[in-house]
Amino acid sequence: MLTIEAIERIKALAAARGPLLVASDLDGTLAPIVANASEARVPPGTLAVLDRIAQKAKVAVITGRDLNTARRMVPVEGVDVVGSHGLEASFDDPLIPGVNRVALSAALEQVEQQVITAVPSSFLHIERKAVSTAFHFRKAPDLEGPLRRALATLPEGLRLREGKMVLEVLPNANAGKGVALTALIRRYRAKSLLVLGDDATDVAMFESALEASRKDGLHVLLVGVAGGRETPPRIVELADLVVNSPAEALEALETLARALGV
Numbered sequence: 001m002l003t004i005e006a007i008e009r010i011k012a013l014a015a016a017r018g019p020l021l022v023a024s025d026l027d028g029t030l031a032p033i034v035a036n037a038s039e040a041r042v043p044p045g046t047l048a049v050l051d052r053i054a055q056k057a058k059v060a061v062i063t064g065r066d067l068n069t070a071r072r073m074v075p076v077e078g079v080d081v082v083g084s085h086g087l088e089a090s091f092d093d094p095l096i097p098g099v100n101r102v103a104l105s106a107a108l109e110q111v112e113q114q115v116i117t118a119v120p121s122s123f124l125h126i127e128r129k130a131v132s133t134a135f136h137f138r139k140a141p142d143l144e145g146p147l148r149r150a151l152a153t154l155p156e157g158l159r160l161r162e163g164k165m166v167l168e169v170l171p172n173a174n175a176g177k178g179v180a181l182t183a184l185i186r187r188y189r190a191k192s193l194l195v196l197g198d199d200a201t202d203v204a205m206f207e208s209a210l211e212a213s214r215k216d217g218l219h220v221l222l223v224g225v226a227g228g229r230e231t232p233p234r235i236v237e238l239a240d241l242v243v244n245s246p247a248e249a250l251e252a253l254e255t256l257a258r259a260l261g262v
């Protein structure tokens with residue numbers, strides 16, 4: 001349950017000068033973490049509250065899922081989506097670079113074969129996405145070491161990133177959730193900002209939000225979704241409010257919707 005202080009801070013955000021931008025991570029923040037990535041769902045109540053908030057504020061989901069998957073998981077018309085950790089956006093913005101899909105696809109295929117050969121386990125789940133590949137070891141944590149070794153050398157132009165029980169290979173582009181958030185702030189001329197996140201890549205969003213607060217005076221509220229040892233400490237350090245689950249993140253969004261009068 002949200003504390004009285006948390007509720008007051010959300011009300012203060014709703015009363016602050018707009019436009020208000022609400023930017024949220026997806027997995028672990030809106031959708032509870034589950035063992036199979038393909039079975040993760042955003043609860044209907046969360047979709048409904050995003051829809052309500054979108055009547056009064058700009059709403060964006062910034063996720064590591066690829067754009068099509070994220071759109072399927074968040075089928076709310078008024079919500080913008082940035083997928084693939086900032087590499088794919090549902091709107092045009094030159095700040096988010098394009099990627100040569102043909103060369104990328106070949107390089108990712110090569111990495112996948114490299115991993116399958118080195119870690120031939122049916123417990124390793126390989127999630128091939130539009131511009132990246134995620135190697136999930138949630139069902140067999142012991143695979144992390146062999147997986148790291150298999151991914152120690154990557155083709156040029158690719159890099160590794162870490163998430164919750166996942167190692168992901170993606171283009172080494174100058175992009176990320178922080179860059180995406182800055183682009184959205186500029187796009188909507190946002191003057192106030194709610195950011196929700198739970199994972200390592202969300203730290204970049206938090207940092208971009210804090211920079212916008214310092215440089216341009218935005219009223220910023222950072223909500224960290226924690227709970228368990230998978231939470232990166234930096235999320236908790238930077239957050240103004242820490243909630244313990246996507247269910248509590250939903251409570252925060254409900255509070256905001258009510259404060260906005262929708």
Ligand SMILES: O=P(O)(O)OC[C@H]1O[C@H](O[C@H]2O[C@H](CO)[C@@H](O)[C@H](O)[C@H]2O)[C@H](O)[C@@H](O)[C@@H]1O
Pocket residue numbers: 025026027028032033034035036037038040062063064065066127129134136138163164165166168199201
């Ligand atoms: O940026 P996000 O929206 O948080 O997406 C990050 C990754 O989320 C998904 O993986 C995570 O959630 C899975 C489902 O709950 C879970 O099984 C897995 O262990 C987590 O790492 C998604 O599958 C990835 O593609 C995203 O990059």
